[in-house]
Amino acid sequence: MSKNKTSGHKASSDAVRSEERVGRACVRYKCVLPNSIQSVLRQRPGWAEVKDDGEWDLNWCDVGWLRENYDHSYMEEHLTRKNLMVKNLKRYKKLLEREVGPMEASRCSFFPCTFALPSEYHLFVEEFKRCPGSTWIMKPVAKSQGKGIFLFRKLKDIMDWKKDGGRSEEQKDSTQVENYVAQRYIENPYLINGRKFDLRVYVLVSSYAPLKAWLYRDGFARFSNTRFSLNSIDDKYMHLTNVAVQKTAPDYDPEKGCKWQMQQLRRYLTAKHGREAVETLFAEMDNIFVRSLQSVQKIIINDKRCFELYGYDILLDQDLKPWLIEVNASPSYTPSGQEDYEMKCRLLEDTLNVVDMEGRLTGKEKRVGGFDLMWNDGPVCREDANLETLASSCFTANTHLGCVNDRERQLRRLMKPLLCQKRM
Template structure:
């Protein structure tokens, strides 16, 4: 018989004594009550993290198997420093990033691990090779060593006391509440389902274990259970969530950029709580929605962030929408600060995060999860253009060519929102913003005149003039 082991832990933090009380915003908060009391205070000035519990579902009492590291060690980089007029890159992904890299002037693709200056790798390569690769001063790679501290679902919630009875108590105090189960190491909506009773988990485990796929899989798998947002903000009766991009170029000191573009992902079915088994109604992942019977690939199921912001402004007014986006800024900064002392900072590393935000009917934003490898595979031509510009500007900020001074507050579509402290707009006084606005220099969903800004920012490099 399948055994369910629950681990209930706080959102984000690795060290409860240091992080949890601070995140609550008040060291005098009483965090020792029931789970519902604890989860209710995980909110800071209107910005919230979706309530989570972390537990392990196992078919036996066997412990996890540890995966071994590579025994051999690659020799690493050449001793000779490479001139920046030619950037040698390596890319392990076959999507939009390949197009961006190939069309970048004076960037040359290489296959040998010992010769690259820039590596856009997947997390599997990072796990197997990072510790064995020597990197010269100028080398850059697109992940921090332990990026998973923020992006793995279980590590976001692992630090509350591991007490099964707290999870049961939450169910007893909130009868009929809907919870959503997510495997911690999967993406694109795989393995996600909704439930109302603890018995539903046992029944699901029995059924899934009988499947051929599950028989071949490991018998122990980690899951996160999140309290389902039962009152989402709807447009035309359909649920949606937001994908927002944040680029971190340093954790110590923290330096973070917010991209102006993003998108809203819509479900293809009108929202209704009476049917929790309809994945096309409750899951907004494009990988799920494109399998819906009525999915139209030409129309897709996305709105650009500018379109969403215009819609909300027309319906609720500018002031309400400004407050909403300030609260989202707060989520981005607080989540990054929560792992700032845990992430292994490395001058060779940067990270492009994909934040998933859900709005409730009161226009309150909730953090659902953070992705370290947000999909760059386009779902439409418009989506391809947005992701191409995003990745191109990411390379502009990373600046392998050495064109920036380090004092820029904007590069293309990126706005610097935190530089070892909040960054404020130059054209607006500080008194305009409330105390909850930690990053005033943000323009999410605003006009992205990146090409004009880049022409003004960049001057031709000496080697380009020579050519």
């Protein structure tokens, strides 16, 4: 590997801002993913794709590529495997309670009661018996798009699973055991038009040591195709909001889709509950993003040449409390429609703008395109926050999720040479 290469899940520019890069007009990239990122990379001015074993400056790869090319211990999925995410959040919560106090630890109470199976099966059974009749959800720890998920209310409903040692249908003839999590189901989700939804929010981490994280202004709500009811727990179109699941519904309309843009959702919630309640909700989501990253900050191996764009899944309940459902590495960039395609292209373009392979930024920016810097080895406050507000309010974080994303105007001010080059 040449010294100017960047590698890892996604590659950042920090290691290539060297004398070796000065004067080179072309950024060489490699990408094998057949979705929106290919379109964005190919349209990037001054960038050229390399094939096979060619020298590259940036390699946009998926987890599969990393597992083939790097030691598994180096790439442990501490935040993005469902069981490890909960394990680290529980550990971090206990650490805060011991070192800071119960008040601070309570700020980590944003994930449902969860047990790793089969290892914590007996602990799960004890908790299950304390709340008879409640609904639980089983999820494979390493699958996505709703695969292998089911709801249950009786222990006998998972006895067949336990007898098979947690093996899926594909594993029945093997000795491999598939790990699951059993999680208390949120029985009172916030509904719009009678339908359940969750939020997909994008967080870009450009460094873990020190922690530097950016929150994207755009995102979306994913709706179920069927009106919600706890009377039926077997209807996946009612309880699972994954687009991969919803688009298989018999009455799914691909033109209409099942998404709202984040700005639309924020306007709806503000009209119904008022600005203060919505500000509180979004501040609590900021807390989720930062605390979850802090929970793995010391155990994720930091590589200044790498970055990660996470897809957070957040569920709201009827009290406007946000719950962290899971965090996705390599979230899907495959669009479900034209509006979704345009949003994801903006997201990916701005990710490359933050990564800054061209070396145009100073490193002191608090906003780049649609990304707002929310944590930089400490909280980042809004530029418009005055001293009185800072002293009296928690609504001063430099985040604008669901707010106006005037990224083109902001980029014109910030990186005018890049945009001029694009027009040529």
